[in-house]
Amino acid sequence: MIIDNVHRVQARIAAACRRVNRDPAGVTLVAVTKGRPVDDILQILEAGVFDIGENKIQEASEKYEAVPRLSKVPQAVRWHMIGHLQTNKVKDAVRIFDLIHSVDSPRLAQEIDKQAEKIGKIQDILIEVKTSPEATKFGIDAQELGHLIEQIAPLSNVRLKGLMTMAPYGKTAESARPYFRSMRNLGQSVLSMGMSDDFETAIEEGAAIVRVGRALFEE
Numbered sequence: 001m002i003i004d005n006v007h008r009v010q011a012r013i014a015a016a017c018r019r020v021n022r023d024p025a026g027v028t029l030v031a032v033t034k035g036r037p038v039d040d041i042l043q044i045l046e047a048g049v050f051d052i053g054e055n056k057i058q059e060a061s062e063k064y065e066a067v068p069r070l071s072k073v074p075q076a077v078r079w080h081m082i083g084h085l086q087t088n089k090v091k092d093a094v095r096i097f098d099l100i101h102s103v104d105s106p107r108l109a110q111e112i113d114k115q116a117e118k119i120g121k122i123q124d125i126l127i128e129v130k131t132s133p134e135a136t137k138f139g140i141d142a143q144e145l146g147h148l149i150e151q152i153a154p155l156s157n158v159r160l161k162g163l164m165t166m167a168p169y170g171k172t173a174e175s176a177r178p179y180f181r182s183m184r185n186l187g188q189s190v191l192s193m194g195m196s197d198d199f200e201t202a203i204e205e206g207a208a209i210v211r212v213g214r215a216l217f218e219e
Helices: 002-019 038-046 057-070 087-096 106-118 142-152 173-184 199-204
Strands: 028-032 051-054 078-081 099-103 123-128 158-164 190-192 209-212
Touching: 002 028, 002 038, 002 199, 038 057, 051 057, 057 078, 057 087, 078 087, 087 106, 099 106, 099 158, 106 123, 106 142, 106 158, 123 142, 142 158, 173 190, 173 199, 190 209, 199 209
Parallel strands: 028 051, 028 209, 051 078, 078 099, 099 123, 123 158, 158 190
Antiparallel strands: none
16 A cells, blocks of 8 residues: 555656646655554655655654664665754754755754764754744744844854745645745745645645655555
């Protein structure tokens, strides 16, 4: 089932790209595996998806250790931190993740830089921008983005790759379009936005990374 779901999602990505004359190769599918067993991750890898998204450090750490031992796929997994990151968890996050999607303050960026320097790593990050009025959403306000970018620029062990946002939960994928469009207008080249319910709309509005969970794992 999972492999068939992967193929369906990839076909939907390709169709969304065709609608706006984009190359599907420019869209990275991140399989969101929070709460899923390691066996599900192994099936995702067998289907050819090597970007894995987790939002809790402890769960991610356990999977990070287990997957290389159990996987029969030689290609390396790329791990994405897609959840809110607290500064006291940064040490482990830097050890595990290739890309941290949820940087939303100078303090967090500075701690990432500090911990990455300790292990000789340049840590790729995205700034999380709050485009939704929902109180449960994290991220900085768009008007604060320039200041945060200025604070990140001098950090030697942090590499800013772009922006991330989460649209508010709506009745239709189309309801997310204004939020994705506002992100595109901020002018960063790499945009992480879109989930199972709205990733096609996100792609039409320029998303380079889509984070999909339910559509990959449920019938």
